[in-house]
Amino acid sequence: MINRYSSRLTKLDEGFLNKKLKNARNYDRIAGYFCSSILEVAGENIEAVSGKVRIICNSNLEKEDVDIAVKAQQMKQEWCEYGPEEKYSSPAAQDRLSRLYRLLASGKLEVRVIPDEVYGLMHGKAGVITYNDGSKTSFLGSINETKSAFSLNYELVWEDNSDEAVKWVQEEFDYFWNNKYAVNLCDFVIKDIDRISKRRIVPLHDWREQNDEKIGEAAAETPVFRTEFGLWEHQKYFVERAFREHQKPGGARLLLADQVGLGKTVQLAMSAKLMALYGDKPILIIVPKTLVFQWQDEMMSLLDMPSAVWNGHGWQDETGYFYQSEGAKSILRCPRRVGIISQGLVARRTEAADYLKQQTYECIIVDECHRARRRNATKDPDRNRADANYLLRFLNEITFKTKSMLLATATPVQVNTIEAFDLLNILALPNEKVLGDRYSKWRCVPQTMLDMVCGEKDVPNQESAMWDIMRDPLPERSKDTVVINSIRDALDVPDDKYVLGPEVYSEARPSTREKIRSLYTAGDFVHNYNPYLRCIVRRTRDYLENTINPETGEPYLKKIEVKLYGEEDREALELRGYLRQAYELAQQFCEMISARVKGGGFLSTLILKRIGSTICAGESTAKKMLAWTEEGRKILEDEFDVDFEDDDLGEIDQNSEVKDLKPEEIDVLRDLVKVLSLNRDNDPKCNRVLDILTKGTGGRDTPWMKSGCILFSQYYDSAHFLAEYLSSQLSDVNIGLYAGGDKSGVFLNGQFEKKEKDDIKRAVKSHEIRILVGTDAASEGLNLQTLSTLINLDLPWNPTRLEQRKGRIQRIGQVSDTVRIYNMRYKDSVEDKVHKVLSGRLNGIYNMFGQIPDTLEDVWIDIATNNEEKAKERIDMIPKKNPFKLKYEERPGKTEDWASCEAVLDKQDVKQQLLKGWK
Missing domain, CATH: 3.40.50.300 (P-loop containing nucleotide triphosphate hydrolases)
Structure with a gap:
């Protein structure tokens, strides 16, 4: 029998669907688009179906991806981009989702998703209903599996219960359901349906008044969890630690030294967001100039976190709007809670940087902090005062103006281990819990103490020396240091006290003294409870890939082979013909400049590196250098048809001595430009x-x-x-x-x-x-x-x-x-020579990358100017082993599942708090 239904004549929810589903045993449905189909289907009367309900629908999945985890991530992103938490926030919608979750969790409702690029959009809507008595009916039409389709839209449905029609529709359904591209609805979506059905809004004021603020309430609906891959366990561990310490007196004072590639930026930014929501003072972020907008972009795209960048002339917010400066003091009128400045602003000793020291902060973050360093790192640090560069001096001053300070670098040691002390000392100056007071051994003889930490010097065994090392500072209480906690309890030391007097040990009970001696014996305290271990957080990819998370039974990071x-x-390309000729001319030019100008190596080496990149880049640089002189400009105009009014070559930074090219140098550049311009297309x-x-x-x-x-x-x-x-x-x-x-x-x-x-x-x-x-x-x-x-x-x-x-x-x-x-x-080439020197001296260039200091940039100049011995000397200055490698890797602690948090902060409250400017 054929039945025709029109929403013009009858409401299809009551007149068709609910009526037809009575006494149904199974229901197979070819639906429409993934998000709306899966959400709205629970609004209809399908719970009465005694058996299975199966739905196949469209998705933006990529058919090329065969990895189930990747498809699950794509499904998650598609789901979150749909915005279900906003669309289904009413009590009625949440009730519908609650029913939907029960159906999915019980297995009564099964959903599979198929990429729309396989067969295009699934406009064909059809279904087969099987009844308890074994009879069947089929239908097709324009109708989607949505509430509006059944109750509001103009829709047509054609029902046919003939064997031929039922078989035809069932074959269509089975084809898609069993298709090799079809995948089950991912666990995240099912869990998120449950979360949204219970979702409740927490005002920011209430969140701040809680004794134990839930990080998940502030993090769950940030883009990094909704549309990206979330935070890894080691990242969550650092964020939680930094935020919990920030809530205590003295704040968070930590150095994040994760290996390159483990996501330091997002850890620091998430910590900053929590602190900005918790308190009302500004957040200052100091990064290299090349990273200021990278930070701003990443905070906005991953954390929905507005910020402003100081560009030297005023503040620029996340929308690109520029706030005109009225002088250097305008730097104190940042239009956002979070302000980002470049390290160059400080290194150049600008007036604006001095004004920053007048402000007080919730937190200061310094990325690539190893650039704050002493110039005399190779001298005996126990006897010589640090000859600090201006960035280090600035940080040593501004550290007193902030509650929390987070430093970050993959290389806390550039040349000498004392550089790690300089970074910790920034954190320690206003806070005794880091290195103790100014009489502490950790401050007074830093190199001696570092040598003990690194195992290069014996630990003293006299009781008085032992106690001096342990008592100043006494480690703070934590859930991971049972022995420290017991010593604090035995000595009745308040949680916020870190420096004890020399008499405390002698006046302690014999059992307590024995406990202290046991901890110190065999250097256990110095090697495992020292300030560097407590304040430096360092993880490597190798460690995380090969350490099992007891909660999941899987490594903390999935291993990806390289x-x-x-x-x-x-495999190296040959320098032949015209390219060899160009390279030799460039080397000749470099040698000429380096011979007559002190410090000219960097600039002259640049032309070799750019020729080694592409002929186009080498030609551009050679022309810019030739354009330094009037004679060179005339050559470019006459011989190479360069019109400076139409084709401004700009300038490469250079000092006046380099710019004053000699006739023979101009001749070499002219020949170089000629060779490169003739061969740029090959x-x-x-x-x-x-x-x-x-x-x-x-x-x-x-x-x-x-x-x-x-x-x-x-x-x-x-x-x-x-x-x-x-x-x-x-x-x-x-x-x-x-x-x-x-x-x-x-x-x-x-x-x-x-x-x-x-x-x-x-x-x-x-x-x-x-x-x-x-x-x-x-x-x-x-x-x-x-x-x-x-x-x-x-x-x-x-x-x-x-x-x-x-x-x-x-x-x-x-x-x-x-x-x-x-x-x-x-x-x-220079690249080839540097590659050989580095790989030969540092046990394989590939394994070493990510651990070496910035100072190796000078190796390029040394080799380009034929000073290979100097290059090797620079490499030999680097510590043979990283003293913070294995000891400073610890298993990330267990953290909450932030992404499944049912209570979430009010988005308007969060936005208003982060949009507030500095006071």
């Missing part, structure tokens, strides 16, 4: 990149573009040139360009269109872009899990950049268990 290419001599590195993308590296290796590839250069002109070249060679392939400022965009068939960075990110996530060329603006804060190969077009001055680049694809959610990385270099 297969490295380009390291062997046979770049060996670009050709090799194309081969790797389209053919692989040989053997059984597949073309890298199939797996998605990110290509890095430290220079924008190289990145732009490579992206344009690849676009001209790969028809109908989107080539993304990700760079600083407004320079990002997409090349297609050689044509460039500007795009916002967020648009690039979305296109990579949705697989619209499978090849992305980026500068180091893409090496931090960008999640590229959909790409699993990486090519370094050039090697950066600071090798830690390689680890940061690798971290874009070696991260949670990576679609592949193995990522492939190719490091490109020319044989006998």
Whole structure:
């Protein structure tokens, strides 16, 4: 029998669905789009169905992804982007979700999702109802599985209970239900339905008045948990520790020294957000100039956290709005709770930086804090006062103006272990719990104490010396230090007291003295309870990948293997023909400049590095240098058709001595420009990149573009040139360009269109872009899990950049268990020589990256100017082993499941608090 239903004539919820579901045993449904279908279906009367209800619906899943965890993450992102917590906040909607959760959790309702790109959007809506007596009926029509469809919209439904019709609809359903691309609804969505059904809003005032503020209430609905991958356990551990310590007298005083690539920024930013919500004083973030907008972007995109950046002329907020400065004192009128400044503002001793010392803060965060250092690190620190650079002096002063201070660096030791003391001393100056008072051994003879910590000096065994080391400071009480807690209890020491007198030990009970001696024996206290261990938080990827989380039975981080290419001599590109000629001319120019100008090595070396990147970058630099002189400008205009009115080459920073080029230097640059300009369209590195993308590296290796590839250069002109070249060679392939400022965009068939960075990110996530060329603006804060190969077009001055680049694809959610990385270099180039020296002296350049100090940037200059012995001396100055490697890695403590928190802060309260300016 055929029945026709129109919502014009009857309400379809009562007149069709509820009526037809009476006495139903099973219900199979081809529905519409994933989010609305799954949410609204519970609003209908399907609980009366005695057996199973199965729904297949559409989703934005990618059919190329075969990893279930990746599909679950995509489903989670799609779910959260739908905004269910806002759409279903009414009591009636929450009741519907509660019923939906019960159906899903019991297994009575099963949902599978299929990528819409497999068959397009699922506009065909149909279903089969099986009754208790075995009879069946089928229907199809325009109707979606939503409340509005059944009760409000104009919809048509065609019912047919003939065997032929039922069989036809059932076959359609079974095809999709059993399809290889169909996946079950992920656990996160099911749990989140339950969470939203119980969700309640907590006013910020009430949250701040709680004795034990729930971090999940402030974190659960931030983008990092909703649309990204959340925080790893080690990240949550640090955030919780920093925030809990901030709530105590004296605040949080910590140095985060995680290995590069473990997400220090988001840990610090989340800690800052909690502190900004908890208190009313400003948050000041001090970072290298190149990272100020990276910090601002990441805080907004991951934490929904507005901030303002001081650009030297005024504040610029997260929307790009600029607040005009009325002088240096305007720096005290930050329009946001969180203000970000560059370290250069301090290092240049600006008036604005001095004004910052007049403000009091909730928290100060310093990223890449190793730049605050002494100049005489190799001298005997116990006998010589630190010759502090200006950043270190500034931090030593402003530390008194903040409740909490968080420092961060992957390399707390650059040259000498005393540098770790200098960083802890910043934290300690106003707070005795870090290093004790000014008479403490940890302050008075820092190098001696560090030598004991590192096992290079014996620990004294006299009782008086022992007690002096332990009592000042006495470690604070914590849940992880049972023995310390028992000693504090036995001595009746208040929780906020850290320095005890010398008489306390002699006056203690014999049993207490024995307990203290037992802790100190065999150096246990010095090696396991010292201030460095207590205040430095350091984890490595290797440790987290190989340590089992007892809560899950899995490692704290999923291991992603790295297969490295380009390291062997046979894989280096040859310097031949015109390129060899250009390189020799550039070397000749470098030697000329270095011979006559002290300190000219850095600038002259730059031309060698840029030729080693791409011919285009080398040509651009050679022209800029030639343009320093009037004679050079005339050469460019007459011989190379450069019109300075139309093509301003700009300037490279240089001192006046370098700028005053000699005739013979001009001649070398002229020859160099000629060679490079004639051959700019035949770049060996670009050709090799194309081969790797389209053919692989040989053997059984597949073309890298199939797996998605990110290509890095430290220079924008190289990145732009490579992206344009690849676009001209790969028809109908989107080539993304990700760079600083407004320079990002997409090349297609050689044509460039500007795009916002967020648009690039979305296109990579949705697989619209499978090849992305980026500068180091893409090496931090960008999640590229959909790409699993990486090519370094050039090697950066600071090798830690390689680890940061690798971290874009070696991260949670990576679609592949193995990522492939190719490091490109020319044989006998500066890069090649630096590579050999570093790898030969430091046991393998790849394993060493991420642990070495910034001072190795000078190695490039030494080798480029043929001073290899000096380069080796610099390397030999680095400690042979990191004294903070294994001791300072501890198993992350158990934290709450923040993402499932049912109570959440009022978003308007949070927004208003973070938008408040400094007072």
